[in-house]
Amino acid sequence: MTVSKIVCIGWNYRPHIIETDAELPKEPTVFLKPPSCIIHDGEDIVIPDGVTNVQHEVELALIVGKRCHDVTESEALRYISHVAVFNDVTARDMQSEARRTGNPWSLAKGMDTFGPLSDPVPAEGLDLSSLHLTLKVNGEVRQDGNTKDMIFSPAFVVSYLSRFMTVEPGDVIATGTPEGVSEIRRGDVVTATIDGVGTITNRVA
Numbered sequence: 001m002t003v004s005k006i007v008c009i010g011w012n013y014r015p016h017i018i019e020t021d022a023e024l025p026k027e028p029t030v031f032l033k034p035p036s037c038i039i040h041d042g043e044d045i046v047i048p049d050g051v052t053n054v055q056h057e058v059e060l061a062l063i064v065g066k067r068c069h070d071v072t073e074s075e076a077l078r079y080i081s082h083v084a085v086f087n088d089v090t091a092r093d094m095q096s097e098a099r100r101t102g103n104p105w106s107l108a109k110g111m112d113t114f115g116p117l118s119d120p121v122p123a124e125g126l127d128l129s130s131l132h133l134t135l136k137v138n139g140e141v142r143q144d145g146n147t148k149d150m151i152f153s154p155a156f157v158v159s160y161l162s163r164f165m166t167v168e169p170g171d172v173i174a175t176g177t178p179e180g181v182s183e184i185r186r187g188d189v190v191t192a193t194i195d196g197v198g199t200i201t202n203r204v205a
């Protein structure tokens with residue numbers, strides 16, 4: 001399936017808001033990553049020269065199954081056909097500087113290879129409100145969270161987004177990361193897992 005866009009939700013778990021000095025959002029914070037950032041299991045996350053403090057963010061990705069515009073929360077999940085594991089790789093120093101100066105952080109989030117995505121699995125039968133997410137670096141657990149701790153649920157996110165932005169089949173909606181984000185460096189092996197959904201491993205180059 002073609003991906004026309006990756007829509008990301010920022011700050012959707014309280015502890016991650018605290019660790020990044022952000023404010024509790026009243027509405028979802030929405031940003032985009034370009035489809036060109038997607039890589040698959042076994043491919044390298046490449047940190048360009050001069051880019052500092054690149055961090056991992058394990059997230060539940062919702063894959064849109066049919067064109068979705070202005071849907072209610074109760075019908076929203078019917079538009080999600082699959083789910084996957086996503087790693088919203090972020091150049092944190094660049095993002096922080098953009099936030100400080102009030103400028104967009106597109107580049108900090110949108111670099112090539114900054115979107116590891118696992119093979120999608122059917123959403124049917126999964127309870128999206130109770131999925132265990134982990135992220136390991138070189139075998140050491142850095143993130144250990146559960147989608148039950150989201151501020152904005154997957155259904156709410158899809159409904160909210162659809163009021164403003166049509167999502168197309170194949171589009172990816174990344175639902176935010178729990179706490180524990182940390183720097184990854186060249187040579188590290190990064191494994192993001194959601195129990196019952198999948199796992200994706202990428203080396204940092």
Ligand code: MG
Binds near residue numbers: 008009010057059177
């Ligand atoms: Mg994120």
